[in-house]
Amino acid sequence: MISKLKEAVICLKAGKVTLPYPFAAEPVPARYRGRPIFNVERCIGCGGCANNCPAREILLSDVCQEIRIMRYLGQRCTYCGRCADVCPEHAITMSGEFETATNDKRDLQQELEVFMGTCQRCGRCFTAPGPLEQLMMKGYRQDDLPAGRWVYKSRSFLQSEGLPDIEIELD
Amino acid sequence: MTPNLAFVYALSICLAGSLVTLLVSRWKPVVGWLAFLCVFSSSSLVIYAALTVLLSGAAPALTLFSLAGLGTCRLAIDGLSAILLLLIAVIAVLSSIYSVRYMVHYTEYGLGRYYPYFLLFVAGMYGIVVVTDLMVYFCAFWQLMTLPSYALVRFESKKQENVRAANRYLLMMELSCGLVMAGAGLLGSGSQPGALGRYEFDSLAANMSSVLSADSFTAIAALLLFLVGFGIKAGMWPFGQLWLPAAHPAAPSPVSALLSGVMIKTGVYGLMRSFLWLIPADDLASYPAAAWGLVIGVLGTATLFFGTIQALKQEESKRLLAFHSIGQVGYILLGLGACLALLPAASTSDSARVLAAMALAGALFHTINHGLFKSLLFLNAGSVLFATGTQSLNRIGGLFKFMPVTGVMTLIASFSIAGVPLFNGFASKWTIYVSTVLGSRTAPYLAVLALFAILTSAITLASFIKFFGSAFLSRTSQLVKQRLEEKKRLEVDWTMLVPQLVLASGCLVFGLFPQTALRLLKAGLATSEHGLGATLADGLPVSGGLAVAGPGGHALIVPFVLALVLVSMLLLARTLSRSGGSQRRVAIPWLCGYALESEANRYTAHGLYGEVKRYLRWAGGTARR
């Protein structure tokens, strides 16, 4: 009985604590990792973010030599902020934006068309291919924009003969 | 045709019919209808006789024959007998129609072992409630009732336990007979043999006042012998438990209905006769009615309490019903006890007189009601047994979909026995409660007994929720599916449904218009000449309207008005639920997503009320596994 009274005191002391959200919002903490925002002006299309994304949802696709499309799907983003960490140009910022609820998944997409500068003389891109490009050039990684996923072959898998008796389900 | 004569004809039809059916017993399609014809004609005569008595007063007793040294065999139909006769006749007819189709499914047993005994059994029951001699002819009719019923109980003689149950039944019945005869002997031995014989009921009654005043020990001993003797028959605690739960389920279902609905009432009849009719109305002062009331009331409460608790634990349909027979007899005994307890005050207090009358009327009313709903329940259980081949409540389920008529009948019967308002069980229980609760001014302990009776009525409800729920609701069991595949149709045919319909409508009529029954009872009590019956009948308040009221209007029910209100509220609820314009859709049951419905996750009767059963383990009657 006494403990019930003690519990009642705890309840009474606390009073009503309900926050007024969504009618009034409090600022998010400075380090809060909300939706990543891509600064198209800074992006150099290096693909570091795509290479380091645990959810593998930043996809790269070269339309032609000069145009690289970088698509951030947003739907399976874990908001870990690794992309922002590794971006050499600080083109990605983890914003404080968390009000991203929507009735259409495509609302979450961000797509950048990056202009890859070409050497006017030789027609090649300025930079040497990074690790991601190397993977892509060797065919280990191939981003499939329409399906929103990437296809990747690990070395061990490529080396083995596979499992010939398993039929594979394709989605 | 005088009632007595009609009665004699009825008896002879039964006796003759048993011979005839024995002769044609191999002709299966006919023997059942033949037996029905016999029962129907004899019962019509009996009903005619009983109604004549009730409407125009008791006819003088009819002397059949007289044997030197053995007394005279006289048959007397008074109001009390008439009420019992009505009950017996109605239920005998119904169960004989039911038998026609039902008995066919016993392929291993010949019907020659059924119908002849059935007819004899009915005759025996008719006889036992009209015979006036308490020695030789009582014994004769008793044997006429007992021996055929013994044969019926052991009908399925290939089952060991049925034979054992039958043997035990016979033993207890003979004991009961012996005790009653001993009681009569004790009372009659010291008296002057009257014109009709020493052990004639009237002679005993005439001697009673002298015995009461002069030799109270003999009176007490004799009444005690009657109490135990008839108590065994009625299934009173602790004797009922010895034979009743084994014997009733063993017999074929229509016979169970007769055994439970009617036969045990002969014990109740005997008790009423000996405790109220044996006593001269003008000699109440020397009769320790209050003490006997206490004894019978407490025994009745114990009977209803233990019987019902033990019933709660049962998992076989007919066994459960058999235990409930004990429980319901307890209510009747409680009514009788309350009547006796209130008798001494009846002469001085008006309200006590009314209450005593109500207690007796309640007991009789419950006797009738129990006859109706218990027979109905046994017939229901029989139909289920017929359709599924099992008595085990754990193995059946979901029958409502396949046997809707039987289902509704069972629901009505279950509500009746559980005392749900608007059904007849409530009306009679209400009468008993009123007399006990309000009678506590005179005998305070009655209120406590009433409380236990109310508690027990909740237990009754619980066990019938289990009975109805696990047999008809829940989910279709494997066994039922299998039977359905074999038979295509599980619902029984009309010869088995008609008796159930009649009984169920009886339950509803007496539930909605209890005053009709009370009027009948008042007439019955008023036409019984000896004893206290007529005195009590005066006190019975019967108004002309729809209401049943207690003394001074201190308690009343008008079930019909209640029904009107309830129906209008039901309509209101229905309108409300329809008003939202919602659609209906059928879906599979939700079992947390992964598991699908199966026999393994079907909840069975065994699982219900585990905790209560655990706490009430001391009360005995744990179900066999």
Add this chain to the structure above:
Amino acid sequence: MTESALWAIVTGVANVILVLAAAPFCEGIIRKVTARVQSRQGPPIWQPYLDILKLLGKEDIESGESPGLQRLSAYLSLAAVLTLAWFVPMGAAAPLTKAGDAILVIYLLTLCGVSTLLAGLAAGSTYSLFGVSREMMAMLTLEPLLAVGVIVGAVETGSLRLDDVLNASVYSLAAWPLAGILMLVVLLFSLQAFVGRVPFDTAEAETEIMEGPLIEYSGPKLGLFKYAQMSKLFVYCALLVGLFAPWGSQWPYPLALLVLLAKIGVLVLLITLVGATHARYRIDQAIRYYAALFVLSLVALTLALVGF
């Protein structure tokens, strides 16, 4: 005769409307106060009305094998409570006091439970049958308590008539019979169980058997059951007030009604606070608790019988 019948109908309909209108409000109070105890803002007071309205418009899923019986039990659940409302004085004398007595009221309460039991059985889900078993076990032990309350009243007044048991001054301020006070205590302690709230909501236990008998019900049927539960709470409280604190009920109509509502409000508050500060009991613990109360009520009955 006709005049009194007319009067009974008018007051009865008034009672039904009152119950239907006020019951969700009580529920709203309970939810609001509970929320405040839990340091929350809580839903608006009229939330239960919206809940019921919404349920009435939702799809009605029938997963049982006997849908007719399921429908009937849903109607019966509300109808039984509303019928009960005809026997309980709410501001005026009980409308049907001339058509039934206290024993009938006890049995009508059983009828409310029976509808839930039938509903659970007909749904046939494993969980609902657990709920049925528990609900029935609770009814077994609870019903006698109310019966004792009524019997004590009947013993004191020598009458089972509703207006005698309820409105006569058995428990009024003038004479405080010991038995009456004891019964008041017993019934207050069991009130929580009668209305099926925490800690005695074993039959519905959401985290174990997911609302027990009602697990398979949706849409209007669920709405009716919920409505019936709310109404049951209201009617129970009114009955308790009628049994033990009828003072003020003789006052003119609107005044008596207000007094009644105030008293019901106090009871509702009590229910809320007890519910908010307790963990659910197991069914065996609950039964033992009721059994202890039953013994206490037997003492009360004995006291009443020997004239205290």
Add this chain to the structure above:
Amino acid sequence: MLSKLCQRAFKKSIWVYHANSGGCNGCDIEVLNVLTPYYDVERFGIKLVGSPRHADVMLCQGPALRSTAKALERAYQAMPAPKLVFAIGSCACGGGIWYDSYSVIGPVDKVIPVDFYVPGCPPRPEAIVYGVAVALGLVDKKVAPVKLKQLEFPIARYHPEDLECKDDMVVYTKLDRI
């Protein structure tokens, strides 16, 4: 008439059922969190129920897994119409880190139709409250697909004299020459 009222009551009384079809628990706890004092969605008439039969809204957490997809589908079918499905968190919205793993089918909308998506890993309680508010029509959704281009294409590659620097952007000025 009453039926219209009933339909309007739907948005003001939402009973939610939460179904975790294989998430990590994070979203679960945040969903519980929105019921607790600081966020208290019961303000909007939202209540957690134990059986999908009673629910109006299903909150899905976690990706649809091979072992739970069937159960999830059954839960969806067990709900009475009208019903809404919320996908809470990255796993339910897009399949999460393991969206293409051998035992994962993918986002829940591969199994049941989803009405609202609340991304986040896990979404903070405010984000869930916001999602609810969007569904209730209290606020409008704020996100829309973003498509950014560094340059307008196609550009003529060999007319560098037409390129002009505006702020930080390089803009091709004479479109007619393309």
Add this chain to the structure above:
Amino acid sequence: MPARNVLNQIKERFEPSILRVDVPSDNRLFLYVTPGVVRDICNHVFRDLDARYVVSIGIDDRPYSGQFTVAHNFGFEREKVLSSILVNLPADDPVIDSISPAVPAANWAEREFRDLLGIEPVGCPSMKRLVLPDGWPEGVHPLRKDFSWDLKPAKFDENKVFAFDDPPEGCVVVPFGPFHPTLDEPAHFRLYVEGEIVRGCEYRGFMVHRGIEKLADTVLTYNEIPMMAERICGICGCVHSVAYAQAVEQAAAIEPPARARFIRTIMLELERLHSHLLWVGLANHILGFDTLFMQSFRMREPIMWLCERITGNRKTYGLCVIGGVRWDITPEIKDDINRILDQLEKEWIAAAKAVQGDRNLQKRTKGVGIADAALVKDLGLIGPIARASGVPQDCRRDFPYAAYDQVDFQVITQAGCDVWSRVLVRVLEVFESIRIIRQCLEKMPAGPIQLQLDDELPPGRIGLSSIEAPRGEAHHFVVTGEENRPRRWRVRAPTYQNLQGIPAMIKDQQLADMTISLGSIDPCFSCTDRLEILDIKSGDVRVYSQQEIVNMTRRV
């Protein structure tokens, strides 16, 4: 040299069977033994040397050594040594003696590698499928290296029903889960209930199997894995990411900076705080006591805000990378922590007093869900369950990691063996956590928070790391590999062991007690089921009496 001491003890009996010994540090021991003695040696270690069974791991090492490897891990609490007994098995016939007859706790782990790698444990008492989904085709082992992580066999049979045992006579099967209000996560229990009494149960869990270990082996890189590791479990995510990082650091012999270790400790303890408060709330919710649920969540919320301030997210912190942490604790944050801890301590003292005296709660929890010390030993139950059974077992003290060797704290134990004791253990541990955080804040040295790692980590090294998660010991086993990712990473979450104790805990109890008994281990199915989905039969058959175990051992 504690590791050497342990080694010598084992050598006394098994010297000839030991093929190779690695002792990378004082408290790690790797023994390579011949396949024939594995059951004996495990029995010796488990029974005679009184080591605690941790986990068994199957490894497909064929691309590198051409063999399968099985590792049985044991923890020596007295000596503070974590050890691994490794056996190499031929690639064409991967068969090993089951150790379950000697070590009952190994049952699940053995069945798991049977499912996932096709290594056959001979003599395992139950060979039912454990991890893979019902419809998964036979003979396809997803953790083998020749199986691609996104390979979806087309023969998957959606409608296949798992073959459960028949319930005992008179019992009704009550399906419990996967979607049940008590379970936050999918898992299926088949309870055999007679009346209200639970007579037994069968568990079909592993429904949250997401193929995490496979992803780590094939797709993600060293520094992406911590992000996934913390999503093994949303409540104790930080534990997993720290454990993973520590295992890798240990394998690669990297020492993270001291400040990083202190920050890890602080975050781990903050996580324990919020997890314990959450548990108290949920347990009360299960018991229907919603007020305490709400109040404990209210007290917990500031901690969540604090975590959000420190790391930028409320739950999955993304804190840990190999060689350090990503965020520092600034002086302002330090003040915040102190303030919030003071507030929490004040409130929790009041709450603890109220809860301790609550007869109503005691009624529901005392004598419920009994797990005695023998059961704890046999099934390897850990964490608050073990401590509530009087077994003073705590990885923070037994195998110190991060900065726990520099702080002073108590291991809370209770002797009741029941749910009530578990409540008390958790309630009291909150105070210990507060103490630890305060000490850490005080003692935290300045300096960098992250090591700059330029070299590739050396492949083929093994790292073991045990961390005391709020629910018990979380154990990570890492074999480093090429391509910037580990070859094998095995997580043994606390619930993996604790769940095996459930059938014994709920036997012959009321159904109503089942939920709280299950709740009392704070089950985290997502942790348990990282790998694949399968069926588990965990009837009482696997709870052996002491005598039975002795007999079995003798037979072996």
